Amino acid sequence: MMVDGVVARLRELDGELAPGDGVAVFNGMYLAVTEEVRDRLAGGRFDDPAAVAELDVLFAGRYLAAVAADQAGRRPAACWRPLFTARRQPGVHPVQFALAGISAHVEHDLPLAVVDTCRSRRCPPQQLSADYHRINDVLADLEARVREQLMPGPDPLEAADPLTHLVGCWSLDRARDAAWASAQALWALHRLPPAYAALATALDESVGAVCRRLLTPLVRRRSGGGQDQGGQDQLECSGLPSA
Template sequence: MTQIEQSAVPADAGALPTGESPVVERMRGLRSRWPSGSGVAVFNEAYLGVVERAGPDFGGRGPDDRDAAPLGVRCAERYLSAVETATAGGRPPECWRPLLPYRRHPGVRPLQFALSGLQAHIGHDLVLAVVDRCHALGCAPPDLDGEFERMGDLLVSLEERIHEDLMPGPELLGIADPLTHLVSSWSL
């Protein structure tokens, strides 16, 4: 992991939930910063809903120790770090740059923002969260199969929520534009 990637995760990141998850609190804080149409707000709202529904299973169980932070928490922290870096005027990881600088662009639909965030989260954040977790535990990726499966389930729930909340209903699919047809066939 590069120094930039290491510094992208806040020093207090990884605390396991005791009562209210710090990850959930940070996501709720982001919710209050942006108008609902902002691209980041669209992704954050969908992600927050899924994390809240996951409840304690999202944060895992174990000692209140940063090294013990489960994969779901580490993955969410990477997303939050990218957003907070961009908000502070820094350079987020490259995969997040299409979403973050254009979060107010009127020509990009909420569905596009949400799927852009999901793609960056899966293709970047999840991979590095696995590496972080393996380094912390001194294990290999196959040792995290159970956590990886739970994280996969969470991401599938996020994809489903995006489709449910942002796709037009069946009555509009016949007259919808090509983007809607393309997105309706996209799946994890």
């Protein structure tokens, strides 16, 4: 599959998934970033366009594998499981779905895709470093758009505050740094299959735990009496979705 093929598949999913589906929220954002990478590839913005294209396809393949597993009635990877489990969970806001998907994809899928690309091209991760960080610029633009478009605007501060706090606990900058560190650690172990598998499994499970926290439902409660008594709507944490 080429990058154009990835874009085509993401567009198909965009039409198949229901608008309120949490996976659809992430898919729409991911489609936008993949189109941006494709356009930058055509514009000569990377040192090694062929390597970036391969990385992009391998990267996308891990998300598409999670979609295929879910559609076939199988459990996706642990990092993706919270999003697919909570995709219709009441009390989870669109920005939470988007960031949980970005977290799973960047913190788990990206380092593994870097290693897969390095294996294919027989080069160390450092050789991809400059282009890796150029891709991160696209991801940074995506995060800014996610927060701007999906954070609730009209809600009063006291109602939105728990959501602001929850979303503010996750940082794409830290996620990108962690993904690069994970890629280097995985590469150091790629000739030691048992150690590599153990690290990859631990990464999958730890990222899944982060995503599960990002998807904490925030349910609306009345406080201070009923509406006639001047009560206010407030958001508070509900139970975590099960993995």
